[in-house]
Amino acid sequence: MIVICFLKNNEDSTAALMTLGLWILVLVFLLCSPLEADAAGEVKGRQQSKNYVVAPIVVSNPAIGTGAGATGMFFYDVGHHEEGTPRSSAQLVGAYTHTDSYFVGLLNSLHMLQDQLRSKAGLFHAGIKNEYRDPLGGEADFSTDILAAYIQATYRIKGNWFLGLQGIISDVQYRPDTPQDADYLDRVGAANTTSGGIGPVVSYDSRDNIHYPCSGTLAEVKGFYKPSSWGNEANYAVGDVAVNHYIGLTEKHILALRAYGRTGTEDTPYTDKSRLGQQSDLRGFKSGEISGRTLLAGQAEIRWQITERWGAVAFGGLSKLWDDDLQALITEDIYYSGGVGIRFMLNTDQKINFRVDAAVGNGDNKGIYVGIREAF
Template sequence: MQAHFALPFRTLTAVILGLLLAFAGAPQGHANDKPIQFFDPEDGKLDLSDFLLNHKGALVVPTIITEPAIGYGLGVGMAFFSQSISEAAAEAKNSGKGMAPPNITVLGGAKTDNGTWGAGLAHFHTWDADRYRYLGAIAKMHANLDYYGQSSRPRGYELDGVFFMQQLLTRVGDSHWYVGPRYVYFDSNTRFTGEVANELNLPGRDLKIGKLGLVVDYDTRDNMFYPSRGTYAEFEAQFARGAFGGKQDFNQYNARGYTWLPLSEKWILGLRADGRFSSGDIPFYAQPYVDLRGVSKGRYQDQNAIVTELELRWDVTPRWSVLGFTGAGKAYGKWNDFSSASTATSVGAGFRYLIARKLGLSLGIDVARGKDDNAFYIQIGSAWR
């Protein structure tokens, strides 16, 4: 989610859109009526491949939230699959066309110990052997957050809002490129609960934002869950105008890219770059921020933000891997120029267990330390999405 309207909505998408992404592609398999096995016959280890490949209908997935910006909490998502991944693969094989992910509808919600909560509905749909990809979502949320701004100290505020998004991407020929429009609408109400951030000169509490933009995706990853090689990149230009249903006029330009380089059979180097830029009358809560493990979301926030991160992974066994990572970022442009802006840094380590071998789906934990926070994250696959 690149709208960056509200920090907690990214947590809600971990429940809703994260499920959509988790099942947006898979290697070919075959539907069958055999009993579901939870241990891989190849190595005898715990494995959910058989269950996930052949599951059809409703699937309940719980989520544990550990984000420092909103505290600890729980979420739950219920995904409804039109067909199993094995059925989708068999259909693709019979038709002679490429593999297309199943259509999915997801209902989800989340709540944390600082009073933040959200609930929403999303739908992912493809046509013509995955040539066209549609994603739509609607959500309601309430968040208790801190704004740092010019003073670099936290000022608590409440954010209530209704979010609506529509996106349609089209594959460019037979390439790895997708392109299409994205529309985002956010109707919000904000209130500072203690000290007011006077530097904002807020005109009022109620804001409506309507943004229309263009999204370009590129993807050559060998596995979308936990890649060992390949590149993923997304470029986005969005324009908020009154003509699109909002009251604020501003522009946002976002670009992010991840690449994985195999140094040897067991060592994988990952590189990440992320830039978020804005201009015009952008609401304070929608300003770009530094997004790093170990750094509270919104702690470093300004007109622009850039981040770079490095991750080194060692595949100890076919099932287990360990990794170390470090990164740095800056938010600058309105309160500070680039040279005087504080540099956010983080360092950490983690592990993964290959829980679904046929899908390449892994599960694990990352522990990270930043300048101001320590945090741990329960990860499904790569931390970069």
């Protein structure tokens, strides 16, 4: 799970001082804390059966304010664990800002039967104070309350191929600040919804490590069917395809490539549109501000392991959106962004990185991303 933070044209000196102080705390935390431990707090080697990583989060966003939080992962084994197979993990993330925006999420990933069976289950709750740029002029201010539960289970059918199902239940509520903000929500088709969906998952995974791959490919095809009988506005379906490929250029340099596409049927509502900036496609854009029914994106990232714990990355990407209903929101023919980042390896056993990425995109978009594990 990744925490996304945006910085653009922030003239609030108090927020800037808060952000600087929080970043100092992050550096002190990374340099002084023992970050690999078992349940008793002792540092162990690669044969440890349980361990965890924790990291602070700095949030600085003119839309949702300035604040802080934390994220952590706990690793454990279900049954007998074989060397070279992924370990199960539980991850918790949460943050709060001075504008009363907050989010909290819990994700549990299971690898069972020597990685024959994989399962993911997550619960997410957020209350976000949004401030979007309106292409017709001015800004749209509204609050979004989200509660969602997700589950996925896949079984290894042959070699590196997995087949399974996924399901989701979500509740999304919009609260505009003014009648003008309500007009914006009506124009883009944003409506309160409580709905659910189910669909297939097909994946191919030949990565040498699920957290920090140096070689191999992860390809996934996933979809949801969301019938009106489950609370949706109409019967519709959405689907996405993602291919991540990793090439070890040298012992310390990795080229990571990602291609991503997502689309929905004609009746796909605004709450389920493809969103630029979501799932790191592309970094540098505020998720939800630019939406469309169909999205295509591609990224390339060079990863450099400078020392055993410290690393750096450079990345860039392109994206294209289509949607006749939301054409006013799509202000560019092609969206692009690029940036750099630093890495600090919190856990050398599982190869879990704490990451900070800074990205710049066209249309005066900027972003800072803070979290654990890689963008893709």
